[in-house]
Each structure stands twice: as C-alpha cells, then as structure tokens.
Amino acid sequence: xxxxxxxxxxxxxxxxxxxxxxxxxxxxxxxxxxxxxxxxxxxxxxxxxxxxxxxxxxxxxxxxxxxxxxxxxxxxxxxxxxxxxxxxxxxxxxxxxxxxxxxxxxxxxxxxxxxxxxxxxxxxxxxxxxxxxxxxxxxxxxxxxxxxxxxxxxxxxxxxxxxxxxxxxxxxxxxxxxxxxxxxxxxxxxxxxxxxxxxxxxxxxxxxxxxxxxxxxxxxxxxxxxxxxxxxxxxxxxxxxxxxxxxxxxxxxxxxxxxxxxxxxxxxxxxxxxxxxxxxxxxxxxxxxxxxxxxxxxxxxxxxxxxxxxxxxxxxxxxxxxxxxxxxxxxxxxxxxxxxxxxxxxxxxxxxxxxxxxxxxxxxxxxxxxxxxxxxxxxxxxxxxxxxxxxxxxxxxxxxxxxxxxxxxxxxxxxxxxxxxxxxxxxxxxxxxxxxxxxxxxxxxxxxxxxxxxxxxxxxxxxxxxxxxxxxxxxxxxxxxxxx
Amino acid sequence: xxxxxxxxxxxxxxxxxxxxxxxxxxxxxxxxxxxxxxxxxxxxxxxxxxxxxxxxxxxxxxxxxxxxxxxxxxxxxxxxxxxxxxxxxxxxxxxxxxxxxxxxxxxxxxxxxxxxxxxxxxxxxxxxxxxxxxxxxxxxxxxxxxxxxxxxxxxxxxxxxxxxxxxxxxxxxxxxxxxxxxxxxxxxxxxxxxxxxxxxxxxxxxxxxxxxxxxxxxxxxxxxxxxxxxxxxxxxxxxxxxxxxxxxxxxxxxxxxxxxxxxxxxxxxxxxxxxxxxxxxxxxxxxxxxxxxxxxxxxxxxxxxxxxxxxxxxxxxxxxxxxxxxxxxxxxxxxxxxxxxxxxxxxxxxxxxxxxxxxxxxxxxxxxxxxxxxxxxxxxxxxxxxxxxxxxxxxxxxxxxxxxxxxxxxxxxxxxxxxxxxxxxxxxxxxxxxxxxxxxxxxxxxxxxxxxxxxxxxxxxxxxxxxxxxxxxxxxxxxxxxxx
Numbered sequence: 001x002x003x004x005x006x007x008x009x010x011x012x013x014x015x016x017x018x019x020x021x022x023x024x025x026x027x028x029x030x031x032x033x034x035x036x037x038x039x040x041x042x043x044x045x046x047x048x049x050x051x052x053x054x055x056x057x058x059x060x061x062x063x064x065x066x067x068x069x070x071x072x073x074x075x076x077x078x079x080x081x082x083x084x085x086x087x088x089x090x091x092x093x094x095x096x097x098x099x100x101x102x103x104x105x106x107x108x109x110x111x112x113x114x115x116x117x118x119x120x121x122x123x124x125x126x127x128x129x130x131x132x133x134x135x136x137x138x139x140x141x142x143x144x145x146x147x148x149x150x151x152x153x154x155x156x157x158x159x160x161x162x163x164x165x166x167x168x169x170x171x172x173x174x175x176x177x178x179x180x181x182x183x184x185x186x187x188x189x190x191x192x193x194x195x196x197x198x199x200x201x202x203x204x205x206x207x208x209x210x211x212x213x214x215x216x217x218x219x220x221x222x223x224x225x226x227x228x229x230x231x232x233x234x235x236x237x238x239x240x241x242x243x244x245x246x247x248x249x250x251x252x253x254x255x256x257x258x259x260x261x262x263x264x265x266x267x268x269x270x271x272x273x274x275x276x277x278x279x280x281x282x283x284x285x286x287x288x289x290x291x292x293x294x295x296x297x298x299x300x301x302x303x304x305x306x307x308x309x310x311x312x313x314x315x316x317x318x319x320x321x322x323x324x325x326x327x328x329x330x331x332x333x334x335x336x337x338x339x340x341x342x343x344x345x346x347x348x349x350x351x352x353x354x355x356x357x358x359x360x361x362x363x364x365x366x367x368x369x370x371x372x373x374x375x376x377x378x379x380x381x382x383x384x385x386x387x388x389x390x391x392x393x394x395x396x397x398x399x400x401x402x403x404x405x406x407x408x409x410x411x412x413x414x415x416x417x418x419x420x421x422x423x424x425x426x427x428x429x430x431x432x433x434x435x436x437x438x439x440x441x442x443x444x445x446x447x448x449x450x451x452x453x454x455x456x457x458x459x460x461x462x463x464x465x466x467x468x469x470x471x472x473x474x475x476x477x478x479x480x481x482x483x484x
Numbered sequence: 485x486x487x488x489x490x491x492x493x494x495x496x497x498x499x500x501x502x503x504x505x506x507x508x509x510x511x512x513x514x515x516x517x518x519x520x521x522x523x524x525x526x527x528x529x530x531x532x533x534x535x536x537x538x539x540x541x542x543x544x545x546x547x548x549x550x551x552x553x554x555x556x557x558x559x560x561x562x563x564x565x566x567x568x569x570x571x572x573x574x575x576x577x578x579x580x581x582x583x584x585x586x587x588x589x590x591x592x593x594x595x596x597x598x599x600x601x602x603x604x605x606x607x608x609x610x611x612x613x614x615x616x617x618x619x620x621x622x623x624x625x626x627x628x629x630x631x632x633x634x635x636x637x638x639x640x641x642x643x644x645x646x647x648x649x650x651x652x653x654x655x656x657x658x659x660x661x662x663x664x665x666x667x668x669x670x671x672x673x674x675x676x677x678x679x680x681x682x683x684x685x686x687x688x689x690x691x692x693x694x695x696x697x698x699x700x701x702x703x704x705x706x707x708x709x710x711x712x713x714x715x716x717x718x719x720x721x722x723x724x725x726x727x728x729x730x731x732x733x734x735x736x737x738x739x740x741x742x743x744x745x746x747x748x749x750x751x752x753x754x755x756x757x758x759x760x761x762x763x764x765x766x767x768x769x770x771x772x773x774x775x776x777x778x779x780x781x782x783x784x785x786x787x788x789x790x791x792x793x794x795x796x797x798x799x800x801x802x803x804x805x806x807x808x809x810x811x812x813x814x815x816x817x818x819x820x821x822x823x824x825x826x827x828x829x830x831x832x833x834x835x836x837x838x839x840x841x842x843x844x845x846x847x848x849x850x851x852x853x854x855x856x857x858x859x860x861x862x863x864x865x866x867x868x869x870x871x872x873x874x875x876x877x878x879x880x881x882x883x884x885x886x887x888x889x890x891x892x893x894x895x896x897x898x899x900x901x902x903x904x905x906x907x908x909x910x911x912x913x914x915x916x917x918x919x920x921x922x923x924x925x926x927x928x929x930x931x932x933x934x935x936x937x938x939x940x941x942x943x944x945x946x947x948x949x950x951x952x953x954x955x956x957x958x959x960x961x962x963x964x965x966x967x968x
Contacts, residue, residue, distance in 0.1 A: 142805075
C-alpha cells in the first residue's frame with residue numbers, strides 16, 4: 001500500500017524479461033506485463049507496492065514509454081494493478097485468487113492441486129489423543145485470564161529438557177514459547193534489528209525469513225551455500241567479519257532448502273567469529289529432529305556459546321505438525337523477558353490449549369519422531385526415483401535429513417516452470433523465492449513431504465510441462481487468468 | 485536494545501519526579517533513580533532502551549551531573565541499568581522479575597497477588613466440552629500441512645454471520661482470523677502505517693494499541709475522551725480533519741478504559757470524515773458483546789462505510805476467554821488477502837485446533853454471552869460498593885458495559901499508588917499507561933473481572949496504601965527490591 005519500488009529496483013527484479021522461456025511471438029508490452037505478473041505470483045514483488053512512473057520504468061529498462069504504458073494497461077485489465085489519477089499505480093490481487101499456504105498467490109479453486117510449495121507433512125496419529133488429553137488438562141487454567149507471555153511453565157520445562165538432552169544445559173527461564181518458529185524469528189528481529197541495519201543470511205535461504213527481515217527494512221547481505229558441498233567456512237566467517245551484521249541467520253541442521261548439515265568445527269568457529277564481530281547469531285533448528293542418514297549429530301550451536309551471542313529458535317511444525325503453531329526461543333533469561341515484553345504488543349501470548357497439546361506430544365517424542373523419519377525416508381526415495389525416471393537431467397546432492405531437495409535444473413527456467421506447472425495442477429516455489437536478486441533461476445526446491453504417489457504424479461506433471469517449455473508452444477504470457 | 489531516549493524525552497516522562505508522593509526525606513539521586521524505576525515498572529520506559537548520557541540528562545532536568553551519576557549508579561546496583569564503557573547504558577530487567585500478563589513487570593513470586601492490571605475473566609464452563617468436541621473435529625484437517633493463512637473457512641463463516649446478525653452483511657472472504665484482537669491491530673498497522681506517519685488515537689486508550697503503534701514508530705496524535713461524557717464529536721472530527729492521520733484507532737463500544745458507548749450519529753459522521761480525510765478507520769470491537777445496561781445497541785461502525793475505509797477488529801478474549809487467542813479482522817476481501825500475505829512473514833497462520841474450539845463456542849454464543857453479562861453486572865456492583873465504602877472520594881461515570889471503570893482519584897497519585905499497591909499484593913495498571921505523556925496521573929483503570937470477594941479485598945488494600953501515601957511514611961524510593 002505504501003512501499004514504492006523504484007524503476008531501477010524493478011528492472012533488476014525483471015532481469016532478462018525479454019528473453020524468458022515461453023516468450024515467443026508475444027509483443028514486448030505483453031511480455032513485460034507477463035513478467036510483472038510472474039514476479040507477483042511468486043512473491044518477489046509484494047502486494048500493495050506502488051509501481052514506478054511509466055517514464056521512470058521506461059528509462060530503467062531502456063524501452064519506449066509506449067511499451068510501458070501498454071503493459072500497465074494490460075496489468076490493470078487483468079486486475080494486477082490499480083491506478084488512481086495523480087497518486088500512481090499499486091500492485092493488487094486479481095479477484096478469484098487468494099494467498100496460498102506457501103505465501104504464494106493461488107487460484108481459488110485448487111482441489112486437484114498437488115502443493116509442492118510447502119515443506120510440511122500431515123499430522124502424526126498421536127495428535128487427536130493428545131488433543132483430547134489436553135482438553136482434560138485445561139480446567140486448572142480456566143480460573144485465570146489465560147495470558148502467559150513467556151508460555152506455560154510445563155511446556156517451557158519440556159522444551160528446556162530437549163536442549164539439555166542434546167547437550168546444552170537449559171533452564172525453563174531460558175525458553176520463550178512462540179506461535180511457531182516464524183514468530184520466534186519475527187520477535188528476535190523486532191528486538192535486535194533496528195530499521196536499516198545490516199544482517200547476514202545464507203543464499204539460498206528460507207523465504208519467510210527474508211520476509212521477516214524485509215519487513216524490518218534490514219539491509220540483507222548473503223553468503224552463498226554450495227549446492228553440492230554446503231557452507232564454505234572461510235567465506236562465511238569472512239562475510240561475518242567484513243559486513244559486521246547486526247544479526248546473522250543460519251539453518252545449520254538440514255538447511256532449508258539445500259538439506260546440508262553444518263559440521264561441528266564450523267559451528268564452533270562461527271560462534272567465536274559472531275562474538276568478535278558483535279553479531280547476534282540466530283540459529284534456526286526447525287529441522288534438527290529430522291536426521292535421515294546421519295550416524296551422529298554435531299552438537300547444537302549453543303554448546304559453543306560463552307557470551308550469550310546465540311539465539312536458538314525452533315518448533316514443532318516439521319517433526320510434529322504445522323497446524324499446531326508452537327515454536328520457541330532459547331536464549332538468556334533476560335533476553336527471554338525482553339522478547340516477552342515485545343510480544344505483549346504483538347499478540348500477547350500463545351493459546352493455552354495448544355501448549356497443553358504440545359506438552360503431551362513432546363512426552364511421546366521418540367515414538368513420533370521415529371515414525372516421521374521412517375516416513376520421510378520412504379518419501380525421499382519415491383521423489384528421487386521419480387526424478388531419475390522423468391527428469392534425469394536434473395542434479396542434486398542427496399540431503400542427509402530435513403524435508404527438501406535442492407535440484408539444479410537444466411536451464412534458468414525455475415519461474416517459468418512454476419507458472420507452467422500451475423496449469424497442470426502442481427504448485428512450486430521457484431528458486432528465486434529462496435534468494436534476493438533472482439539469481440536462483442537454475443534451482444528448484446522439491447519437498448518430499450507428500451505421499452509417494454503424489455510425489456510421483458507431481459514429477460510426471462512437471463516433466464510434461466518442462467518439455468513443453470522447450471518447444472515454446474505455451475503462450476503463457478497471454479493468458480493472465482491462469483497465472484496465480 | 486537499540487532505541488535511544490533523548491534527555492528531553494526522558495525529562496518529560498519523569499515529569500514532577502522531585503515532588504512525587506512518598507518522596508520525603510530521600511536524597512535527590514535516590515528520588516531520580518526511584519522515578520526511573522517507576523517508569524520502567526509501569527511500562528512507560530521500555531526494556532532495552534539506551535539512556536541519555538549523564539551530562540545530557542543533567543541539562544534536561546536542570547540538576548547537577550553528580551546527581552545523575554549517582555542515580556545511574558543506584559540503577560546499576562539494582563540491576564535496572566547495564567552500562568558498557570564507550571557504548572552507554574541500557575535499561576534492563578532486575579533478576580527475579582518477569583513480564584506479567586498485563587505487560588508490566590512483576591516480582592517472580594506473586595501467589596497472593598490480586599491482578600487488576602488485566603481486564604479479562606476466567607473461561608466459561610462451555611470451554612472444556614468445546615475443546616473435547618474440537619479434538620474430535622480435528623481428523624479431517626490432519627492430512628494437510630495445517631497452514632490456513634486466512635483462517636479455517638468454517639470459523640470465517642461463523643464470524644461473518646456475527647456481523648451479518650449485527651446488521652452489516654459480511655461474507656467469509658471479508659474475514660481474516662488472527663491470534664487475538666492485538667494481532668489484528670498489529671497486522672493492520674504493519675500494512676497501513678509507514679514508519680513515521682501520523683496516526684490518531686483516543687486519550688486515554690488501550691496501552692497495547694499504543695505499543696503496536698510505537699513499535700512502528702508512528703507519530704501518535706490523541707484526542708481526549710471526557711471521563712464523564714465520552715467523545716466530543718466536534719473535537720474528534722476536527723482532529724481528524726486537521727491531522728489527516730494515516731490511521732485512526734477507536735474503541736466505540738464500551739471504550740477501554742472509560743467504558744463509554746459511541747452514539748449512532750457520531751459513528752456515521754466519523755466514517756464520512758475519515759473518508760474525506762483519507763484515513764483508515766480501525767474500529768476495535770473487543771467489548772461489543774458486553775452491554776450491561778443498554779436498551780438498544782447502536783449499529784456497527786461498518787454499517788456506514790461506503791468506501792472501504794473501515795477496518796473492524798474483534799475477538800473472543802473478553803466475552804469468551806483470553807487464553808484462546810482467537811481474533812479477527814473484518815475488511816474488504818482484497819485487504820484481507822493482503823493482510824494474510826503479511827501474516828505469512830509474521831507467524832504464518834492460527835492453530836487449527838484453537839479455531840475449531842472457537843467455532844464450537846460461537847455456536848453457543850447467546851448462552852455464553854448472557855452468563856458473562858450477568859457475571860459482570862454482579863462484579864461491577866461489588867466493585868462500586870467497595871469503592872463507596874473505602875474510597876468514597878474517588879469519582880467515576882457508571883460504565884454501561886465492558887469490563888472496566890475509569891476512576892478519577894483525589895490527586896495525581898496513580899503511579900505512586902500502583903507501586904505502593906504491589907507491596908500489599910495488588911497489581912494495578914496506573915493511569916499514565918493509558919496515555920502518552922504522563923497526564924493521566926489523576927486516573928486509575930479498575931477492571932471488574934475478578935470475583936466479588938477479590939474485588940472487595942483489592943479495594944480494601946488499595947485504600948490502606950492510599951492513606952499511607954498521604955502520611956508520607958513510606959520510604960518507597962529507597963527500597964528498589966520492592967519495585968516491580
């Protein structure tokens with residue numbers, strides 16, 4: 001509604017718009033409008049952004065103003081832009097579309113859609129009995145107003161025990177219960193990142209982490225993760241020393257999206273360097289329970305923390321169920337109190353019943369997590385088999401855990417492929433969603449969280465449109481109704 | 485951690501620190517340190533703020549630097565400040581204290597504390613059966629990842645029906661489910677208020693609304709509500725025309741804290757003026773179900789909205805239970821989609837089970853709300869009787885609904901009284917918490933949400949310390965350990 005994107009910024013986002021796959025035979029204005037729709041549909045250009053003036057964008061792209069005018073007109077006709085005289089034009093949501101669970105836009109009717117945009121599984125069998133038992137636990141909380149800004153003490157104790165069990169002694173006062181890992185990150189960013197200050201994240205990284213940082217207007221620097229080999233220790237520590245970020249965000253266990261696991265020695269050096277660079281080190285442990293072929297897990301990053309530099313965040317969305325919305329922060333007790341004070345202005349506290357369900361589930365953690373791992377191994381095998389059969393030209397490093405595989409495609413086609421796949425009922429989060437500057441067009445994140453048959457069917461459908469893209473037969477920029 | 489307060493700002497917050505009640509006989513430095521502790525304990529000076537340099541504060545207060553140095557030293561000794569050479573001093577949380585449910589700091593051990601800081605009741609009897617039934621409703625959601633960024637459609641339908649029943653036709657597409665009314669406000673502020681832009685709120689108003697606006701660095705303007713008569717229509721509309729705020733926040737039904745109900749004709753003029761001033765009108769309907777002596781409720785503000793200027797927010801914390809954390813936004817369908825897109829970067833979605841409980845409770849709304857109203861009438865009567873007996877010099881307008889009474893005290897003693905009351909086991913949210921500039925020292929919000937006996941006992945305790953304040957016998961600035 002209020003953010004303005006400048007012509008140069010939009011031009012960078014648009015990148016090679018005039019030579020994208022599928023562009024054949026459409027006029028320049030239609031290709032430009034289509035490229036803008038693509039940015040909107042994969043979330044890189046947000047809703048409610050004020051677009052640059054036509055003249056400014058024309059200059060930035062080095063094309064005629066007439067072409068830009070025609071493109072804006074086409075975008076207005078397809079409800080992707082709204083203009084008001086004298087006030088400019090804003091990006092809007094076409095009617096009949098909605099925000100999907102992946103944070104991407106989606107067509108309203110999607111009963112047959114296979115959603116590979118979300119890396120999360122269905123709930124464990126233990127959930128319904130745990131919910132019933134939690135209902136029976138409720139009465140002792142009902143006499144109070146029900147607000148517990150740091151979380152129910154019994155859940156904080158259960159989470160503290162998880163950390164102690166992993167080798168880093170933790171007291172309940174060091175735990176803040178949050179509405180999922182995403183809120184844990186959002187609260188830490190609100191506390192620790194003044195607007196405009198530098199932060200460091202991996203590239204690729206989790207798109208919603210970028211969203212939390214962008215909404216705080218942080219200056220985001222990235223350090224690249226090699227798709228095959230993971231972190232380059234020297235480069236990571238060098239980036240830390242050089243950019244002296246206010247906050248550094250890493251996913252050391254089964255990194256999202258690449259699946260890599262950070263070695264113990266790099267963890268130790270990372271903490272030491274974070275301390276000397278004066279950065280808060282935020283460690284996202286969302287996937288730590290999901291080791292699939294690892295003999296021995298490296299110690300948690302917090303083991304190496306001697307100066308309260310490490311803020312660990314985690315939650316139950318991945319090994320248990322996303323529909324629970326239970327996460328946490330592990331930090332020093334004073335920081336936990338400060339985060340709780342911020343949370344009072346955000347949403348006050350987490351629901352009591354949900355926390356009681358979480359306590360019940362954590363008591364059965366070994367059984368639930370073991371079943372989840374077995375399920376994920378099967379699904380990973382099914383996905384890899386389907387890729388080998390239908391898309392053998394794609395390559396990837398075998399992820400030793402987590403939920404996703406980071407495939408290198410046979411061309412810079414990720415966004416075009418995601419748009420084409422919508423037509424055949426597969427939702428994808430294209431590579432550029434996991435970076436900042438549109439450089440991930442050769443990559444695609446493929447979660448192995450759905451049932452084996454669905455994964456196989458999804459890969460078959462993707463392969464079919466992949467081959468259509470080459471033939472250039474799909475006039476995809478001309479049919480705004482199918483872009484979502 | 486990163487916000488800096490300037491000397492002049494802190495001086496304004498401190499106000500008449502050198503002549504506050506209870507100040508007798510303590511040296512200047514101790515009185516100054518005590519006043520800072522008071523600001524910290526009642527939330528007006530946040531945690532993690534960088535304090536002005538000693539010299540700067542001395543100049544702003546017109547006192548010697550030695551006095552400021554001694555006060556900072558005393559604050560460090562009581563763990564209210566942490567200093568690092570070359571980097572300054574920050575406000576911190578004394579050990580053994582925690583964030584209370586009211587967002588105020590509280591001593592760790594408070595078993596006998598009567599909490600009048602929170603205006604919320606215990607849960608209705610129907611909650612446990614609803615939770616059990618919701619557990620049985622869960623299975624049909626368990627096959628999916630569990631993320632529903634706009635909310636479960638059955639809950640959105642139930643909330644839309646509430647609005648339609650109140651006379652403003654509403655479709656489920658116009659409803660976003662949130663984690664309580666506070667998150668509804670926070671999301672709207674994130675979308676509609678660019679940092680630094682002007683907003684308009686009532687004075688007094690809900691402290692956590694001020695927190696949401698401050699965290700966005702909005703420029704907050706206020707229009708005063710008369711304790712006896714409520715809104716002055718001409719002044720309110722004049723303030724709107726004059727300040728042209730980006731967003732206006734009002735609580736028209738049983739305003740928090742004063743309890744006033746806005747008349748229908750002012751609602752209509754407010755919407756028209758908001759439209760011509762170009763402001764988003766955010767209407768907090770948290771208390772709308774809690775009419776206690778009203779023959780006929782005025783229509784919802786949204787009835788008068790012809791230009792999508794009105795964003796209604798509400799939730800189940802007040803008439804049902806705060807521990808549920810279920811609220812909502814009612815707005816245009818496109819705005820709902822944009823808010824959902826923002827929420828993906830905040831906390832993704834609300835928990836599924838909690839939403840199913842809410843659906844079950846809303847089906848029994850007439851019964852639950854009727855019982856709540858009867859309970860509140862009894863409690864209001866008990867509070868008023870106790871005030872008449874023990875503190876007859878305090879005055880107030882009888883609130884026709886809601887949860888709170890806004891008492892005018894017999895002096896500018898609200899903060900001092902709140903600190904003294906902690907000693908005798910009563911937590912109060914003092915008047916200045918409901919405003920911006922410390923001008924509400926003559927007022928105190930008293931919720932009538934606890935059991936009649938607790939309310940009577942709380943008033944007895946408050947009356948006892950009220951009389952002590954006059955005698956000036958309490959050396960309260962000298963004992964930092966009791967300030968919380």
